[in-house]
Amino acid sequence: MNSYVAYIDLLGIKDMAKYSVEAYYNAIESFTCELDTCTSVFEKKEYKNSFVYYFSDCAFIQCENFDALFTYMINLRYRLIQKNSPLMFTAAIEVNISDKNTDQALKKQNNSKYINGISFANKNICSVYVLQNNFKGIGIFIDDQVLIEWEKTLRAKDKFLVFDKEQYISKSFFFPTIYSQNPVCYYDLKLTKPELETVYFENVLRRYHSADFKNKKYGRFYLSYLANWIVSELYYYKQKEKKEDINLLLFSCLIGDDDYIIGNLRKHAYKFDFLLFFLLNEFINLELDRDCPEEFLSLVKYIISSTTTKKYLNDLTLQVPECILSNKNKDKFINTYQQMLLQRKGAKKKTKKKE
Numbered sequence: 001m002n003s004y005v006a007y008i009d010l011l012g013i014k015d016m017a018k019y020s021v022e023a024y025y026n027a028i029e030s031f032t033c034e035l036d037t038c039t040s041v042f043e044k045k046e047y048k049n050s051f052v053y054y055f056s057d058c059a060f061i062q063c064e065n066f067d068a069l070f071t072y073m074i075n076l077r078y079r080l081i082q083k084n085s086p087l088m089f090t091a092a093i094e095v096n097i098s099d100k101n102t103d104q105a106l107k108k109q110n111n112s113k114y115i116n117g118i119s120f121a122n123k124n125i126c127s128v129y130v131l132q133n134n135f136k137g138i139g140i141f142i143d144d145q146v147l148i149e150w151e152k153t154l155r156a157k158d159k160f161l162v163f164d165k166e167q168y169i170s171k172s173f174f175f176p177t178i179y180s181q182n183p184v185c186y187y188d189l190k191l192t193k194p195e196l197e198t199v200y201f202e203n204v205l206r207r208y209h210s211a212d213f214k215n216k217k218y219g220r221f222y223l224s225y226l227a228n229w230i231v232s233e234l235y236y237y238k239q240k241e242k243k244e245d246i247n248l249l250l251f252s253c254l255i256g257d258d259d260y261i262i263g264n265l266r267k268h269a270y271k272f273d274f275l276l277f278f279l280l281n282e283f284i285n286l287e288l289d290r291d292c293p294e295e296f297l298s299l300v301k302y303i304i305s306s307t308t309t310k311k312y313l314n315d316l317t318l319q320v321p322e323c324i325l326s327n328k329n330k331d332k333f334i335n336t337y338q339q340m341l342l343q344r345k346g347a348k349k350k351t352k353k354k355e
Contacts, residue, residue: 092132094143137174137224
């Protein structure tokens with residue numbers, strides 16, 4: 001029977017152990033405590049045959065029901081970000097296609113009186129670890145096959161169902177290496193509304209800045225989380241009838257000059273400027289350029305005037321990848337830019353006539 005499996009690895013823990021044994025110990029204690037607390041979701045009858053195994057700063061989760069696994073991962077992500085010293089992880093989810101029982105995904109190694117442990121039951125299960133290891137971002141990398149199986153399961157219950165994965169899934173990106181010019185796009189679980197609080201955003205920014213300052217190789221991991229924040233925040237903004245009731249936090253920070261940390265990341269963090277083009281892309285995809293024209297024009301104006309982004313305008317197609325800003329949306333951006341130039345030219349002519 002098919003099941004869904006996930007592999008989680010806490011971010012920054014090994015670095016933490018270098019300077020504070022106590023901080024490392026407390027982080028591991030918090031992690032294992034929350035792994036256990038979040039299992040309350042498995043108490044539902046339909047979520048039976050769910051298992052969690054942890055190994056220091058890593059964990060393996062297996063469920064027969066994708067709802068159970070998705071809910072568990074979201075709850076865990078939320079509870080860990082609430083800590084005084086927020087914990088974040090890199091994870092992957094994939095389908096375990098097997099005719100074996102769920103509890104055989106991992107096997108106990110206790111044949112010897114000197115050895116006691118758990119290992120993967122077969123090589124197919126190991127692939128989720130490989131998937132997670134290749135994901136160089138903060139978040140939950142969802143394998144495409146998971147979405148295919150998810151849709152199949154839902155359509156089996158209701159053949160007339162309109163499958164709207166955007167309600168739960170975000171499209172984000174990461175850079176495989178610090179030398180990569182082209183990012184890899186992937187699917188992640190959307191951040192929930194409670195996760196989009198200002199206090200968590202500020203905590204993430206501080207951690208991002210600290211990680212980037214120490215080593216850009218690890219700093220780039222935060223791009224995927226912020227890209228997910230953009231998609232999640234704009235999605236809820238689009239759903240809300242009264243737009244003034246929602247604060248577009250990341251949007252305001254990215255095009256503003258008030259936040260010192262954002263300003264520093266803008267200048268020094270690896271490919272941070274791609275977030276602005278990614279924001280522009282999502283803005284157009286959700287037709288917010290039509291619903292919120294002032295905000296859209298503010299974003300375009302910032303991109304064409306900021307020293308960190310206007311350098312891309314000489315060759316937009318080559319320098320900004322398709323998954324960051326689609327070719328269709330590049331045309332929309334260019335047309336808007338041209339209209340601004342024409343308006344500026346018209347304004348200058350009027351000024352001259354008055355003189």
